[in-house]
Amino acid sequence: MANTRGAAVKYDSVQKSYDGETLVVKNLNLDIPPGEFLTMLGPSGSGKTTCLMMLAGFEPATHGEIYLNDRPINNVPPHKRGIGMVFQNYALFPHMTVAENLAFPLQVRNMNKAEQEEKVQRALEMVELGAFGNRRPAQLSGGQQQRVAVARALVFNPELVLMDEPLGALDKQLREQMQYEIKHIHESLGVTVVYVTHDQTEALTMSDRVAVFNDGIIQQLSTPDDLYEDPQNSFVAQFIGENNKLSGKVIDIQGEECLVELGDGTQLKADRVNVSAVGDQTTLSLRPERVEFDTHDSMDNLVNARVEELIYLGDHIRVRMNVAGNDEFIVKVRNRGEKRTLNVGDTVPLGWALNDCKALDAVV
Amino acid sequence: MSDTTDGQVLTTQDGKPLKAALAKALRREKLRALLLIAPLLIFVLITFVAPIADMLFRSVENGIVAETLPKTAFALREWDPGSGNVPDEEVFAALYGDMVVAVGEKKHTRLGSRLNYEQSGISSLFRKTGRRIKRMDEAGPFTEQFLDADKKWGDVSTWQVLKQFSPKYTDGYFLNAFDAKRGIDGIEMKPADERIYMLLFGRTLFLSIVITLACLVLGYPIAFLLAALPLRTSNLLMILVLLPFWTSLLVRTSAWKVLLQQQGVINDFLVWTGLVSEAGRLVMINNQTGTIIAMTHILLPFMILPLYSVMKTISPTYVRAAKSLGANDWTAFWRVYFPQSVPGIGAGAVLAFILSIGYYITPELVGGTSGIFISNRIAYHISSSLNWGLAASLGTLLLVAVLVLFVVYDRIVGIDNVKLG
Ligand SMILES: Nc1ncnc2c1ncn2[C@@H]1O[C@H](COP(=O)(O)OP(=O)(O)O)[C@@H](O)[C@H]1O
Ligand SMILES: [Mg+2]
Numbered sequence: 001m002a003n004t005r006g007a008a009v010k011y012d013s014v015q016k017s018y019d020g021e022t023l024v025v026k027n028l029n030l031d032i033p034p035g036e037f038l039t040m041l042g043p044s045g046s047g048k049t050t051c052l053m054m055l056a057g058f059e060p061a062t063h064g065e066i067y068l069n070d071r072p073i074n075n076v077p078p079h080k081r082g083i084g085m086v087f088q089n090y091a092l093f094p095h096m097t098v099a100e101n102l103a104f105p106l107q108v109r110n111m112n113k114a115e116q117e118e119k120v121q122r123a124l125e126m127v128e129l130g131a132f133g134n135r136r137p138a139q140l141s142g143g144q145q146q147r148v149a150v151a152r153a154l155v156f157n158p159e160l161v162l163m164d165e166p167l168g169a170l171d172k173q174l175r176e177q178m179q180y181e182i183k184h185i186h187e188s189l190g191v192t193v194v195y196v197t198h199d200q201t202e203a204l205t206m207s208d209r210v211a212v213f214n215d216g217i218i219q220q221l222s223t224p225d226d227l228y229e230d231p232q233n234s235f236v237a238q239f240i241g242e243n244n245k246l247s248g249k250v251i252d253i254q255g256e257e258c259l260v261e262l263g264d265g266t267q268l269k270a271d272r273v274n275v276s277a278v279g280d281q282t283t284l285s286l287r288p289e290r291v292e293f294d295t296h297d298s299m300d301n302l303v304n305a306r307v308e309e310l311i312y313l314g315d316h317i318r319v320r321m322n323v324a325g326n327d328e329f330i331v332k333v334r335n336r337g338e339k340r341t342l343n344v345g346d347t348v349p350l351g352w353a354l355n356d357c358k359a360l361d362a363v364v
Numbered sequence: 365m366s367d368t369t370d371g372q373v374l375t376t377q378d379g380k381p382l383k384a385a386l387a388k389a390l391r392r393e394k395l396r397a398l399l400l401i402a403p404l405l406i407f408v409l410i411t412f413v414a415p416i417a418d419m420l421f422r423s424v425e426n427g428i429v430a431e432t433l434p435k436t437a438f439a440l441r442e443w444d445p446g447s448g449n450v451p452d453e454e455v456f457a458a459l460y461g462d463m464v465v466a467v468g469e470k471k472h473t474r475l476g477s478r479l480n481y482e483q484s485g486i487s488s489l490f491r492k493t494g495r496r497i498k499r500m501d502e503a504g505p506f507t508e509q510f511l512d513a514d515k516k517w518g519d520v521s522t523w524q525v526l527k528q529f530s531p532k533y534t535d536g537y538f539l540n541a542f543d544a545k546r547g548i549d550g551i552e553m554k555p556a557d558e559r560i561y562m563l564l565f566g567r568t569l570f571l572s573i574v575i576t577l578a579c580l581v582l583g584y585p586i587a588f589l590l591a592a593l594p595l596r597t598s599n600l601l602m603i604l605v606l607l608p609f610w611t612s613l614l615v616r617t618s619a620w621k622v623l624l625q626q627q628g629v630i631n632d633f634l635v636w637t638g639l640v641s642e643a644g645r646l647v648m649i650n651n652q653t654g655t656i657i658a659m660t661h662i663l664l665p666f667m668i669l670p671l672y673s674v675m676k677t678i679s680p681t682y683v684r685a686a687k688s689l690g691a692n693d694w695t696a697f698w699r700v701y702f703p704q705s706v707p708g709i710g711a712g713a714v715l716a717f718i719l720s721i722g723y724y725i726t727p728e729l730v731g732g733t734s735g736i737f738i739s740n741r742i743a744y745h746i747s748s749s750l751n752w753g754l755a756a757s758l759g760t761l762l763l764v765a766v767l768v769l770f771v772v773y774d775r776i777v778g779i780d781n782v783k784l785g
Binding site: 056057058077078079080081082083084085087089091093094095104105108109152153156 | 679681682684685686687688689690691692695696699700703704
């Protein structure tokens, strides 16, 4: 398929309420440059679909303006927006064959027959379904239907494609395969993609940038590695990847560092991310794989912890420990083939670097 | 699979053939299923299938001549109506013997009224002859005595009717239902002014089609609304659709009389607005218009409900998908929504049409003479003229017509495309 230019999207203080009482989307500002793969990630009910529907034109924004290539589109009906869309359940027309489904957007654009056929065939080949044009959607497997839906959303060369949890109905293996395929199609075509999912792995694998939604608000908008390494608040730290939480109180602040005292009096040094003053309550966030058993005295933080449970997972061992009264503290130990030396009930020293321990807001 | 390929028969552990064991197991299952449905099956057989079969059988059954006049019927076998002469003395003698018995048992009048359906005048012929039979001379000759009693015994046509109906089974009712009769040279159509059943069949079919289409045109948008509105509103609307079911059919039909008659509400209103002059009041009842309006109203829910249940299953994302692909509202409806609602149209149309084709009360009340259906004529023959054989043959024809239409419909639309929900 021909390379398409991507479109630029801009949400400008968009708000949305369905019932006039609660805001489902609260003051959304979002700039999406041409050609970007942007993912809206968040738990169910956080307003992702609503944002997408406002962009597609199926829901009016209660307040604010949405721009497509700098053109305000609030008053443009959906069929004139030229936005491709992949729905969660694919929404392939059951009474048409695959080829007819793909030809539909071309027919309504009054393209001539020969050109239609050529484009349909090329789109089918792009998703490796060249021989399936005459089948009905019901005669295809879930993964094949998914590909048809993607091909149909792209066949009329839109500059922007929206996908609302398109892989939600597939099994794990197929989902992973489709993630790569969609990613490659995006790279080869250059269209802008706005992708909605509640699956953080999916978001991290596919996206250029991820907007983490909660409660109608973008909690953080960053590249995948930033989200993981530098979460800006407890929600993001908790939602992306695995995370240990320790609650405490800030007792000292030195530039970008702070000192936090936990409930049992343990004092830990942490990266000051989301605390403003001494005396604030805070949640420390620490990734399980950054905690070390081979401690040495120069480490920023050292604590003694009791082993509560050992879970053998092949490539690594998950150790559930009690740290400063929190017995949900998880540590991942890489399996190096040594004889296991840890036993339940042992008390061992743990250590981690200041930079791996983020002092975030206290909620959650 | 392997039991045929390598020529060996698979067996169970104790050596019985596997297929036989399987069949036995399945037979038990089937028997149990049959026992479960047995009460209903028996009920349906006794109250539904048997009476209908009996009724249909009446359309060809015709024992009465052979029972009342057995010797005459036998003697008439030799007689050829084509000869143009009345039968000979032998037949009259047989008739005398039969009539004496029949009059004694008072069965001759029944036969007379039965044969009167075929040719008017026969009823009085039998009554008259019955009164004279005791005074006839037992020694004969009988030809003159019968001719003396009534000159109709000298008509070939009288004897022809007797001969035609002397076998136990007859096609006479069906011929009648087709507006045909058996003349001297075989089957012929009745004179044009006596043909009424084919006209009625034609009208019934035509009006039923019109009514079905009217139901579709009026019902489709309502079903669409029902399926599209939020639940609370659509429930309210659904109650309005179902409301007629809770009102007596007679009340609804009578209400149409009040509305549609010449001094009725609608005409009064039209005159009041000046759209129609006092002299030009519209005739909307006791004719086909009345039948169409009232029947459409009554059958509308039967169109709406199947349509609604199919439309309810059409996800709104299809229309959204169509719009996102560039289709405007109309194209999205026509190319994407409508084709998916066709099974509902099929179900609703079949339901409305089949109900309409056999409808009786409403055409009777508001149809006048030009708006009545074949079913009204059947009812007339059942309850007024007591010609059950003709009623049965008309009913059979109606049934066959519906079945034929059903098959045609299946060929065109496909019955698997019909969904009730
Ligand atoms: N059509 C609607 N009418 C009323 N409320 C809605 C509608 N669609 C979504 N909502 C509400 O808006 C909130 C956000 O929904 P949605 O955008 O679908 O979230 P997500 O896609 O992130 O799961 C939810 O609380 C949901 O109940
Ligand atoms: Mg959603």
